[in-house]
Amino acid sequence: KAGVTQTPRYLIKTRGQQVTLSCSPISGHRSVSWYQQTPGQGLQFLFEYFSETQRNKGNFPGRFSGRQFSNSRSEMNVSTLELGDSALYLCASSLVQQGLDEKLFFGSGTQLSVL
Amino acid sequence: AQSVAQPEDQVNVAEGNPLTVKCTYSVSGNPYLFWYVQYPNRGLQFLLKYITGDNLVKGSYGFEAEFNKSQTSFHLKKPSALVSDSALYFCAVRDDNQGGKLIFGQGTELSVKP
Numbered sequence: 001k002a003g004v005t006q007t008p009r010y011l012i013k014t015r016g017q018q019v020t021l022s023c024s025p026i027s028g029h030r031s032v033s034w035y036q037q038t039p040g041q042g043l044q045f046l047f048e049y050f051s052e053t054q055r056n057k058g059n060f061p062g063r064f065s066g067r068q069f070s071n072s073r074s075e076m077n078v079s080t081l082e083l084g085d086s087a088l089y090l091c092a093s094s095l096v097q098q099g100l101d102e103k104l105f106f107g108s109g110t111q112l113s114v115l
Numbered sequence: 116a117q118s119v120a121q122p123e124d125q126v127n128v129a130e131g132n133p134l135t136v137k138c139t140y141s142v143s144g145n146p147y148l149f150w151y152v153q154y155p156n157r158g159l160q161f162l163l164k165y166i167t168g169d170n171l172v173k174g175s176y177g178f179e180a181e182f183n184k185s186q187t188s189f190h191l192k193k194p195s196a197l198v199s200d201s202a203l204y205f206c207a208v209r210d211d212n213q214g215g216k217l218i219f220g221q222g223t224e225l226s227v228k229p
Contacts, residue, residue: 004158033216043159043205043219056214090158099215102149102166106158 025093138206
């Protein structure tokens with residue numbers, strides 16, 4: 001069974017640009033969550049999608065958005081990039097929404113560098 | 116709000132010695148606690164969880180964690196460390212006040228030397 005797949009693995013962007021990250025969950029998983037990982041802040045929750053609906057959102061500005069498609073694949077978009085957006089963005093999938101299914105399966109992440 | 120704290124940024128252990136990675140929690144209601152591990156250039160992997168029941172929880176790769184309600188702690192332990200255990204370890208708590216999302220600690224870098 002394939003794991004969680006995130007593309008691309010690395011991204012380099014400049015300030016002001018926008019970026020789209022992709023996540024394919026494990027087959028059959030309907031929940032996709034996104035986390036931002038930085039050395040100083042650890043893992044910060046961005047949002048969770050379940051059955052194409054955003055069911056939970058963290059404390060990030062509106063520049064961070066996402067969506068989920070009918071096949072459960074998810075994309076995350078960051079507009080008007082800032083230097084502070086440089087981070088490893090992790091996607092995690094689970095069978096059902098967080099809080100019901102206790103185990104999250106993480107992808108290897110997309111390393112975003114903003115210059 | 117629910118939270119976890121990992122007081123040590125780094126833990127150094129000699130191979131074969133016991134290891135402990137510390138985690139304390141702050142929750143309202145029953146705590147649902149987890150440990151995840153992140154190897155270099157990889158995503159996080161689930162190690163173990165505490166929902167209810169026995170205070171000693173056994174997980175993957177020989178790890179276990181001890182839930183202590185009076186000390187609000189959930190320390191990760193292993194009797195004999197391996198060099199391959201070197202990784203970043205995260206403690207997490209489920210926040211039932213916010214849709215059940217997992218709140219992670221800052222992480223502890225474990226280094227096991229031969």
